[in-house]
Amino acid sequence: MRNVYIVTALLVVLTLSLLGLRGTKFTSPPMDVFPEWAFPGMKYQPKYKHQGSSEFFADGRADRPLPPGVVPANFGPLGHALITDDHMADGRASDGSFAQGFPAGVEMNHEFLRQGRDSYVIYCAPCHGALGDGNGITKQYGMGATPTYHDGRLRDIAEGDLYNTIANGKGNMLSYADKLTVNERWAVVAYVRALQRAQQGSAADVPAAHKSELGIK
Numbered sequence: 001m002r003n004v005y006i007v008t009a010l011l012v013v014l015t016l017s018l019l020g021l022r023g024t025k026f027t028s029p030p031m032d033v034f035p036e037w038a039f040p041g042m043k044y045q046p047k048y049k050h051q052g053s054s055e056f057f058a059d060g061r062a063d064r065p066l067p068p069g070v071v072p073a074n075f076g077p078l079g080h081a082l083i084t085d086d087h088m089a090d091g092r093a094s095d096g097s098f099a100q101g102f103p104a105g106v107e108m109n110h111e112f113l114r115q116g117r118d119s120y121v122i123y124c125a126p127c128h129g130a131l132g133d134g135n136g137i138t139k140q141y142g143m144g145a146t147p148t149y150h151d152g153r154l155r156d157i158a159e160g161d162l163y164n165t166i167a168n169g170k171g172n173m174l175s176y177a178d179k180l181t182v183n184e185r186w187a188v189v190a191y192v193r194a195l196q197r198a199q200q201g202s203a204a205d206v207p208a209a210h211k212s213e214l215g216i217k
């Protein structure tokens with residue numbers, strides 16, 4: 001008789017442990033069976049959290065101020081400080097209007113376009129689409145207002161204006177200044193131009209050696 005109680009109790013425990021808490025969401029971390037000192041791993045690393053406190057520093061703050069004399073790297077909005085060429089830094093001509101063409105500091109070559117494509121695929125294609133037609137994946141999730149690059153206005157727009165949209169955002173589009181360096185932004189502008197050009201190809205663009213393959217005279 002006693003065995004029946006024990007077996008029943010075990011079965012109840014087994015059932016509960018297998019099924020009892022299924023689907024429950026826990027907010028506190030799980031209990032550790034093995035103590036921290038026995039299995040130190042990546043799970044246990046001393047670290048400071050943002051705006052946390054620290055007993056190590058005299059002012060008690062974990063966030064450290066910049067050491068004196070430090071200047072921001074050529075990255076993000078503050079990076080402008082290091083670039084004296086307005087065209088390069090802001091996409092502006094000397095009269096403050098958006099500059100046409102690429103700044104003198106930009107060296108246009110295959111590698112630069114490739115770099116632009118890499119950034120474009122990561123940061124722009126989700127909305128603007130791989131072809132720049134505004135049909136990115138976000139459209140399927142209800143974001144329908146992303147424009148195509150292949151309309152007359154954006155084909156004719158100054159390079160500096162494209163740069164400005166990337167650097168400062170426009171309307172519903174956020175700035176990418178914290179994601180792309182000044183140089184990377186220009187590389188993306190170049191790639192946007194390449195995408196636009198790709199949609200306007202004509203028979204005249206086909207190299208002579210390939211014309212016959214396509215049946216072009």
Ligand code: HEC
Pocket residue numbers: 120123124125126127128138145146147154157161162165166170171172173174176188189192
């Ligand atoms: C989260 C979605 C999203 C991402 C990512 C995005 N854009 Fe946009 N983009 C928009 C939307 C929405 C607009 C329309 C903004 C408006 O006019 O309100 C826009 C507008 C533009 C325009 C037209 C600006 C004009 O003058 O009318 C350009 C050019 C552009 N984006 C380039 C880019 C580039 C380059 C990237 C990547 C660095 C990028 N966008 C990333 C959503 C996005």
